Amino acid sequence: MTQSSKPALLVTGAAGALAQQVIQRLRKDYQVVAVDFRQEVWLGPDIPSYRIDLSKRGFEDLFRRFQFQGVIHLGRIMSSQETRLRRYNANVLGTDRLLSLSDQYGVSRVIVLSTYHVYGANPYNPALIDESYPLKSAGLTMDLVDSVELENLATIYLWRNPNLNVTLLRPCNIVGPGVRNTMSSLLSARYAPTMAGFSPMMQFIHSDDMANAIETAFRQRIPGIFNVAPHDWVSYRQALEECGCRPVPIPSVPPVLPRTMLRALKLRRFPSYLMDFFKYPVIIDGRNFSTRFGFEPERSLDSIFRYYRELRYQS
Known part of the structure; x- marks a missing residue:
């Protein structure tokens, strides 16, 4: 068992910029233990860090040693990373083992980070999608199953194991310094593809605000499922232009054509399985999280886009 007098907290996905911001916010009050399947991350002598697969036997040893009181699961492999099988093993089987061990070893607070992509993008989505809307993405593309x-x-686990106090967060596009997802890559590119004839409305949340949302959710024991998003949005094309990026229109039909053109233009930042998200708006309603947790993003769209403009000038 850890010798620290602080309660122990496990944070997965510690190599990511968002996880490191969350760790910095909580390290004063918790004995944070950092875990990532990609690499061991140095975050200071006070934070034990491990490169470990959640499905490996050694992962359970951490629960025995540290007796975690809380778990913040940010280690979801994004759909742009790894193969489908590798993602399934990590995201599904790994998460199942994480939650099972959390229940077995008496963890009393769990945060799980998801994505708004689970709602799916199609022309029949409502103007504002709340947490009760069905998750349709699995029926639209195998890459989001x-x-x-x-x-x-x-x-x-949320309903069957109330002792875990599980809070599931579905954020909109997370962007900002250090973020390496698809949207951040597009906003920072010199040229970015758009689907010709489409420019859906999109939402963006700065990584600082998202880290604040995760910290706020963790400190308040309110289990449930919550969208996390600001109350404003902007068209995808406008977002690109505000960031100083030049849109490159790509024909959307037939389906094989945009994939072929993207390969020819070497625009690999625009994965084919997300094409519908660049055609149809998926605007999520974050009012429930805002009301229940007293949360409001501090970074405006202007400040988000200014960061990417300045980043381009520095390069």
């Missing part, structure tokens, strides 16, 4: 199954697992 693991994300939906991760959510289903977390929801099962």
Whole structure:
């Protein structure tokens, strides 16, 4: 068992910029233990860090040693990373083991980070999507099946194991310094593809605000499922232009054509399985989280886009 007098907290996905911001916010009050399947991360002598697969035997040893009181699961492999099988094993089987061990070893607070992508993008989505809307992405693309199954697992534990106090967060596009997802790559590019004839409305949340949302959710024991998003949005094309990026229109039909053109233009930042998200708006309603947790993002769209403009000038 750890010798620290602070309660122990496990944070997965510690190599990511968002996880490191969360760790910095909580390290004063908690004995944080950082875990990532990609690499061991140095965050200071006071934070034990491990490179470990959640499905490996050594992962359970951490629960025995540290007796975690809380778990913040930010280690979801994004759909742009790894193969489908590798993502499924990590996101679904790994998360199942994490939640099972949390229940077995008496963890009393769990945060699970999901994504708004689970709702799916189609022309029949309502103007504002709340947490009761069905998760349709698994029926639209196989590349998001693991994300939906991760959510289903977390929801099962939420209702079946109330002692875990599970809070599941579905954020909109997370962007900002150090963020390496698809949207951040697009906003920071010199040229970015758009689907010709489409410019859906999109939401963006700065990584600082998202870290604040995760910290706020963790400190307040309110289990449930919550969208996390600001109350404003902007068209995708306008977002690119505000960031100083030049849009490159790509024909959307036939379906094989945009993939072929993207390969020819070497625009790999625009994965084919997300094409519908660049055609149809998916605007999530974050009012429930805002009301229940007293949360409001501090970073405006202007400040988000200014960061990417300045980043381009520095390069």
